[in-house]
Amino acid sequence: MAKVSLGSKTMTLPTPAWLVGSYDADGKPNVMTAAWGGICCSKPVCMYVSLQKPRYTYANIMERKAFTLNVASEADVAKVDYCGMVSGRDNDKFAVCGLTAVKSDLVDAPYVAECPLVVECRVLHIQDLGQHTMFVGEVFDVKVDEAAMKDGKPDPKAIKPIIYAPEDRHYYGLGADLGLGWSLGKEYK
């Protein structure tokens, strides 16, 4: 298949559209939307989010050394988009969106009550890469809505996470179940 070169671009699929929760120096909660994030270690469990230095959340995480990564459900996609459009310096995004900041017992950051899946992190490493700084956090807890659990596990079809597509700049839902891992591949073994 002939391929087109796009050059050095921030383009892959999927990327997330997470709400990053943090407190500022005065204890005001904020959320911002971020797509540059992921899991980066299984033991200790680590996740990261990359942020630009001018962002309000950047200063908050530098101050508090903690953040939450909140997976919103697709019904809240417009709220997620809004939280990436404006700064918490000038807006109380929780109030505008009708979202609830819950103080974590484990890390110095708020999580979003309305998000069916939330991850609570304390900063472990900070790596300045250029335009973005990568905050690697150790995961202290993952919390999931009771209604989104099935057979003792988080159910992706109930969580309905939002997927972001760079370049295209659209958000997408989760699609069809394609099958079980460590199982489908037996066809080739």
Next chain:
Amino acid sequence: MAKVSLGSKTMTLPTPAWLVGSYDADGKPNVMTAAWGGICCSKPVCMYVSLQKPRYTYANIMERKAFTLNVASEADVAKVDYCGMVSGRDNDKFAVCGLTAVKSDLVDAPYVAECPLVVECRVLHIQDLGQHTMFVGEVFDVKVDEAAMKDGKPDPKAIKPIIYAPEDRHYYGLGADLGLGWSLGKEYK
């Protein structure tokens, strides 16, 4: 909404299911499946993948200081699963899966011809986090199948990326288009 605590787990949504392309010291191409990966900087454009030290690909990337991140299409989900089940030490995964290794002109790693979206990276930083080591690579090119381009941009609905759900351990396709970023959020501005 009442939430259940799962503890410190590698759980979020979405995570990718990428094929990581590399050469070993003898020039033999290999692919392995990885879900701990993402975009981590916009300038220079950087992406990372996290790997465990015993992995064949870990030694390859340490040797060659380059890797590719290949986004397979959902029709190839069984091949993607297989490439996460066995080691390239004992298997020629390209041959078994009927996949084609293409030598990159830009980085010292092969990409997968059959993947509609491929990203070519040279290692910029290596961070040992514990069970996993994070390889941050600078992106030298993103290549997309001509047939998966639409209006000059990669079309996620044509690429049909695979999404992995930790804990649940199922693969999913991309779902419905939920709308355009920096646009839906105007409802709250």
